Amino acid sequence: MATALTTPDLLGIICQYQHGVPEDMLPFSALASTYDFPRGAKVVDALFLPWLRIYGFSRLPRLVDAVLGMQDCVLQYAAYFDHIDILQVFQTAAFLPGNLTTLAAGEGHVDVLKYLDKIGYIRTNELSPHHNAQRLSTAAMAAAKHGHLVVLQYLHMMYPMEIWMDNGGPAFSAVAHLEVLQWLMDIWGPTLTATEHDANLEGLLLAAVNQERLATTTWLAEKMQHSRQFSAILRVFASSTPSVPQTHLLVYLEEILDVPMNVLAIVIESNRVDKAALLFEKFKHMNRPEVVREGLALAIAFLHVQFMRWFIDKMDQRDVQVILTDHAISFRYGVEFEASFLEIIQLYEAKGAPLDDAIAHLEEIFGWNSDCRVCHDKILVAWLSDGDAALSGIPSTDLVRLNLLKWLVTHQGGRAIILGRLLPKFAGLANKSSKTCQRLYASWRSLMTSTSTIANNNITIHSVEESMLYQATAAGQEKVVSWLLQDVICGKNKTTIERALEAATSSRQHRLASMLRRALIRCDAE
Known part of the structure; x- marks a missing residue:
């Protein structure tokens, strides 16, 4: 008796009068x-196939009713795996998912496309004589991408070409099968102007090279x-990324061809020296001095x-010296993080070219002539005060900036000079403690006593201390002012x-004014 009750047909009848999801549908x-x-x-498919073998199609409507969102899944499964019989179960459904033609075309299922056309799915709506161009064009793209020529031939036979091929060349760029691409070009190429034809060929060639076909x-x-x-x-050669197919392109170019400078510019911008070497080897005339000078620029x-x-x-x-002198180093955002800079x-520097613009820009980056960004960077400040001992275990990006800072500091007189310029700014920063200023000041005094080049840089201990007190007072830094008055001034x-x-x-900083007046009284007393 129990066995009879659990047979698929009888179990289905029993379950339809019960609430909830039937056990066979829980997965x-x-x-x-x-x-x-x-x-x-x-x-x-791994879930559906065994279930369909047991229950067939009769329980599909029950499955869709019991499990929210299951109808779209069932219909897409049917289109993808060529189950017209499943589609027939739901042909009167009010809403069908919009990608059924794409799924069927991508798998080469012409019969599914024919059925969808029959029930009006490929029209804008069931009462309209107009075709749904988006569904047809995406179906064509899917068929072309996966090499299903029979699907494309069916679309060409059934629908106007301007509907299913509205994307044109861009859609063909994903075609991996040469036979399909050749057929598409045969039917589509004659509809283009000469300019459109040439532009699309270039785009298709670039896609083929990048996909290494x-x-x-x-x-x-x-x-x-x-x-x-x-x-x-040449433009495709310059713009493409892989190496093997792009090298193959040069075979189709004559050695006397005049290579435009914009092609060389594309190669240089992409930083592909290997490509430039191929160009200069193939086209010997590119080795002319004027081309090389322009390349360096x-x-x-x-x-x-x-x-x-x-x-x-x-x-x-001598030409190198001229080019480097005439073309100052350019700058872009974040350049201080690039090791090559x-x-x-x-x-x-090695070629004796001027670096005034570079130094001015680096000063702006590190901030000691403007908003003092370097004052907010613990790693840079640690190196300025403690030297290389502060650099163990720092991130590589910080090391890049530190190396740049080291070079700049060397050209600006050394760490003692730079710290001397920064200390007044530190003294006036609201987010810097007096202990930080004390530590930096102590390091700076030590550097000053051990540095022999200070006299040549217009910086003295007195001038720095005076600037520190003035900046701290102007910024209302009471702790810093107190420390300076007691231990420095x-x-x-x-x-x-x-x-x-x-x-x-x-x-109108009255507390600081009182503190300074008391200091003046002590001066007079001494």
């Missing part, structure tokens, strides 16, 4: 919210060679030190205290 509850076509098609690359390059689209082939503009060295090796050193500066310079008092009085 679909999770699937309804997680399925993904076509990427998850195998997972869906050698047979397609060869076929397209031969067509473009025949129509003398040499500049387009472009390498400077794009901040590519490897290219700069490559061109410099080809040049007379320091190499470029060192290259300029110590009543030894009345003029310094009087200047700070003027700042406190003018800014």
